[in-house]
Amino acid sequence: MSEPDPLAVKRYPFAxxxxxxxxxxxxxxxxxxxxxxxxxxxxALAKERGIDALVYAPHFTRLPTIRRRAxxxxxxxxxxxxxxEVFTGDWGNRRHILxxxxxxxxxxxxxxxxxxxxxxxxxxxxxxxxxxxxxxSLTRPEIAAHAERLAAVETYNTKLLPHQNxxxxxxxxxxxxxxxxxxxxxxxxxxxxxxxxFDVDLDGVDAVVEAFxxxxxxxxVHRGGARHQLRGLVEFAHLAYENTWEKLDRQFLSGDExxxxxxxxxxxxxxxxxxxxxxxxxxxxx
Numbered sequence: 612m613s614e615p616d617p618l619a620v621k622r623y624p625f626a627x628x629x630x631x632x633x634x635x636x637x638x639x640x641x642x643x644x645x646x647x648x649x650x651x652x653x654x655a656l657a658k659e660r661g662i663d664a665l666v667y668a669p670h671f672t673r674l675p676t677i678r679r680r681a682x683x684x685x686x687x688x689x690x691x692x693x694x695x696e697v698f699t700g701d702w703g704n705r706r707h708i709l710x711x712x713x714x715x716x717x718x719x720x721x722x723x724x725x726x727x728x729x730x731x732x733x734x735x736x737x738x739x740x741x742x743x744x745x746x747x748s749l750t751r752p753e754i755a756a757h758a759e760r761l762a763a764v765e766t767y768n769t770k771l772l773p774h775q776n777x778x779x780x781x782x783x784x785x786x787x788x789x790x791x792x793x794x795x796x797x798x799x800x801x802x803x804x805x806x807x808x809f810d811v812d813l814d815g816v817d818a819v820v821e822a823f824x825x826x827x828x829x830x831x832v833h834r835g836g837a838r839h840q841l842r843g844l845v846e847f848a849h850l851a852y853e854n855t856w857e858k859l860d861r862q863f864l865s866g867d868e869x870x871x872x873x874x875x876x877x878x879x880x881x882x883x884x885x886x887x888x889x890x891x892x893x894x895x896x897x
Contacts, residue, residue, distance in 0.1 A: 623766060623780065623831040625790045638812035640664060641832075642692075642819060643803055645709055645740055645765075645793035649691065652799050654684050660803030660834075664819050666793070668694040668709060673869045673876060674716040681816075692816050696740065699723040701886045707747050709738040709765075712820040718881050719870045725884035727760055736762040736824040738791060741771060742782045754786045762823050766790030767831045769804040769839070770797075770846040791823070792831035797849050801842050805833035 642664040643657065649667050657665055667681050674695055681691040698705045698719040706723055712735045717726060730737050741748050742764050749757075754764060764783040767776050767790075783790045794804040808830045813819050822829070833839065868874055872881035 623790060623792070625829055625831070640809045640811065640813040640819070640822075641806045642666065642809065642813070642822075643794050643796070643806045644738070644791045644823075645694075645696070645768075646796040646802055648796055648799055648802070649680055649684055650799070651684075653796075653802050654689055656799065656802045658688055662689070662803045662806060664690040664692055664813065665802070666692045666694045666709075666711060666819075668696040670696065671719070671868075671870050673874075674713055676869075685816075690813075690815055690819060692819050697726055699726045703746070705747055706749050706753070707740050708749075709740045711736040711738065711823055712817075716876065718872045718874065718877055718885075720886050721872055721881050721884040722886060725881070727757065731760065734824075736820050738762055738823065739764045739788075740793075740795070741765055741768050741775075742779050744771065744775060751782045751785060754782060754788065758786055758788065761788060762826065763791040764788040765793065767792035767805050767833050768795045769793070769801055769833065769843045770795045770850070771843070772847065789826045789829070790831050791829070792833060795846065797846060801846050803834075804839055804842050805831070808832050 640663045641661060643662050644666045646653070646665050646667055647669050649665070667677060669677065674693065677693040677695065681693040685691045692711060694709060694711045695713060695717065697708045697710055697717055699708060699721060700706055700723055701720065708726060710717070710730055712733070714733050717729050727737070737760060739749050739754060739761060742754060743750055754761065764779065764786065766780045766783045768779065771779070780790065791807045792805045793807070794801045796802045796804070809822050810828055811822070813822055871887070872885035
């Protein structure tokens with residue numbers, strides 16, 4: 612696996628208390644644990660920055676599509692892990708959950724409890740992205756209440772401001788949760804700005820998922836310097852677009868919403884736990 616990057620100046624180690632402390636020299640695996648973009652340029656930049664795996668979880672995209680794209684861009688040098696950032700609850704009170712290791716698709720906009728029950732049924736690794744941020748993230752009390760159902764809490768996100776990242780680390784420590792870090796890249800140039808570094812060679816998608824699920828020891832690392840800070844500010848500014856109703860409306864203009872419970876692909880399995888009636892453009896919470 613990759614050699615450490617000299618620009619990686621901040622490291623936040625995590626080793627669970629129940630992990631044996633035997634010191635064995637091993638390879639390391641660097642996982643950028645949450646990106647929204649994936650193409651040839653993303654892959655090239657990830658490799659240039661020494662990233663070994665990307666967790667690819669684009670918004671409003673069904674799991675089969677994510678899997679196909681992840682497989683297409685994976686090779687011997689880079690593993691792309693298909694994942695979903697599931698939006699639970701309604702648009703105004705949603706909670707984002709990053710889920711790895713799903714066997715079957717799970718839609719957005721079902722109740723939080725229904726989503727968590729489905730993740731448990733599939734034995735998926737459930738991660739908390741950007742905890743405590745705005746109205747879209749799990750709060751500290753919510754994380755504490757569901758601690759046994761969670762695999763990790765994000766403790767560094769390039770998109771967040773310094774005081775927000777400090778708060779995420781405090782939340783993880785207070786709730787005794789493993790940390791993870793990601794670039795949270797919505798823009799190509801941000802890929803590889805932060806990552807989760809495991810002290811073992813993780814060969815393939817299943818190994819990466821298991822490392823999160825089993826709380827393997829890891830270090831959260833991010834690049835440093837003015838360019839890193841600038842990338843974070845550019846990504847933060849991008850939030851203004853990402854979270855507008857106009858963007859959401861554009862996503863669903865066709866009326867064939869790919870990740871709504873009402874989509875035919877889900878065969879009505881989640882109708883009873885949907886927080887909306889009909890299509891999202893109706894905006895009628897039950």
